[in-house]
Amino acid sequence: MRELVHPSSYVHPNAKLEENVEIGPFCIIHENVILKKGCKVDAYCELGVKTPLSNGSPLVIGENSIIRSHAVFYESSHFGDKLVTGHRVSVRENTFAGKNLQIGTLSDLQGDTMIGDYVRFHSNVHIGKRCTIGNFVWIFPYVVLTNDPHPPSNILRGVTVNDFAVIATMSVILPGVTIGEGALVAAHSAVKSDVEPEMVYSGSPAIKICPAGKIKLQDGTRRPAYPWNKHFFRGYPVEVIDEWNSNHE
């Protein structure tokens, strides 16, 4: 099933491409890679880069994923079905993600990270090593999750982001911080201590502002803007939306 590989690309004979995998021009697919059926890899991507920091396991990309151009993925990471990336993403070893992760253009995942289902990273997100990210999390452009409490050192304390939390543009989350479920970190914040669930934090250092539900939708209805999954459904499958709706009753 190699007829969908562009003739300018190099695919190692041991790489495992399932049916209907498409590989665009100028790609390099190394040996230790499994691309499940229906994956589409655009131009200039290099998948399965070898590293001494890997455990030897392959890079696995789930079914029907789309990897846009100029991506670099190392070996020893695992993505569920329907991964979607923007351009120029970098993903290091030991990144384990559930289904339908979206990684925006220029994002940089440093590896040693656990990521749940249906997570969205917008453009230019930096995820330091040892972070743990729940389900349905949103992280917006130029957000950095850090890990070293007194750089440089050998102590790495990753950030934990719980389900449905939202981190807005250009915020820094300091090492070891936990962002509570459904919380909102406002744009341009520096978060130095834990964030309570369903609360808004803002500032540098970020302080608690109000319950997230106090923010009103600017759509004329003045319904609460949070929890966001009461009004925002784009890109989620019907079964997920149905479950959300049943929980809200």
Place this chain on the structure above:
Amino acid sequence: MRELVHPSSYVHPNAKLEENVEIGPFCIIHENVILKKGCKVDAYCELGVKTPLSNGSPLVIGENSIIRSHAVFYESSHFGDKLVTGHRVSVRENTFAGKNLQIGTLSDLQGDTMIGDYVRFHSNVHIGKRCTIGNFVWIFPYVVLTNDPHPPSNILRGVTVNDFAVIATMSVILPGVTIGEGALVAAHSAVKSDVEPEMVYSGSPAIKICPAGKIKLQDGTRRPAYPWNKHFFRGYPVEVIDEWNSNHE
């Protein structure tokens, strides 16, 4: 006129390359692209990426433009003459820009954006959808123009930046904000409400500091540093500078 295409590149036979267009190595020029005369496209660029979000119109690059290496441009955008880009720029559909736009290395234009003439984006600028940018605007590194007042949601309120405004390094402009003509947003600011013309704003949240004309040039003359077009002319054509000088009289 395809003799200036590097033999390693792929140019779709329907792409329209006017005279003296040069295409460097390892490029991909898709079908729905018009490169006007004298354009130079460096290595590893992909132009005219298809998207269901396009209206079917081509990517048009004006005369004598320079697109540096590793760029990604989608179809359905239009640039005036003398576009100049740095490396690794990403430009999505429905971006409409006047003449002599400069887009710095790593900048990411998300599309659905109107941009005037002679605009300068420095490195690593992020322009969210639905922004409107005037003429002679300057935007410096790591600035983000946002658009969603309560992310994630379906409400998009772009930022408006008026003529001659300057946004300095690592500032975030919140959704729906208007930056007045000739205003200066200082570095590392978070702008949450409208900025008056010809004023300096700074801080997080940004507040009004003083008239921009109060900032003195550090060149020994102590002339006002703003309006900047009284002393800074590099890269503008003679007819523009002449017009500026006549307006200043």
Place this chain on the structure above:
Amino acid sequence: MRELVHPSSYVHPNAKLEENVEIGPFCIIHENVILKKGCKVDAYCELGVKTPLSNGSPLVIGENSIIRSHAVFYESSHFGDKLVTGHRVSVRENTFAGKNLQIGTLSDLQGDTMIGDYVRFHSNVHIGKRCTIGNFVWIFPYVVLTNDPHPPSNILRGVTVNDFAVIATMSVILPGVTIGEGALVAAHSAVKSDVEPEMVYSGSPAIKICPAGKIKLQDGTRRPAYPWNKHFFRGYPVEVIDEWNSNHE
């Protein structure tokens, strides 16, 4: 000694590749380049880009360096031995660096810069023109060193960072500022005036907080975290560590 050049790559016949230089797929090595022995250049790199701003001297990469994929280096820069880069780094002309510089993924060095020995730039660091960086400096992700005191203008005042200084994530250093030896700039700071040696600065604008030595290592010992070279040795050669230890006595 061209047998280690991937057949898909273009190496100008005048480029000087010393013994055991390896060039990965889809690379472009221009004429004005010297790669010293043992260098390894990964895929999609373009080295020696011509520019009218160069002085005509070659790009020189020291022995046993590793340049990871998608890099762009201009001519007229010089790197000591054991340069190591991440992916997608951009380095402009007239950058002069000592030995064992590390440049993280997505970093953007604008040129006209002096850099000492054993400097570490993490991911996505932006070094404006005219900066001067000492030895053993650490700069973390999304830090920007600026240079124009009233942008846009013709006055460029670079930043100076002295030996052993550390600049943490997403800080901006304003033009002309000097960061003292062994100082620490905390994350998400905007530094507008000089930083004293061995002090911690934080905030926007950054203010002096305390001596760096007051920060304790979170490893159970509660030893001081600074100077960091009393406890952090990873990646430095034995002779350097020996010298540090003898100085500490």
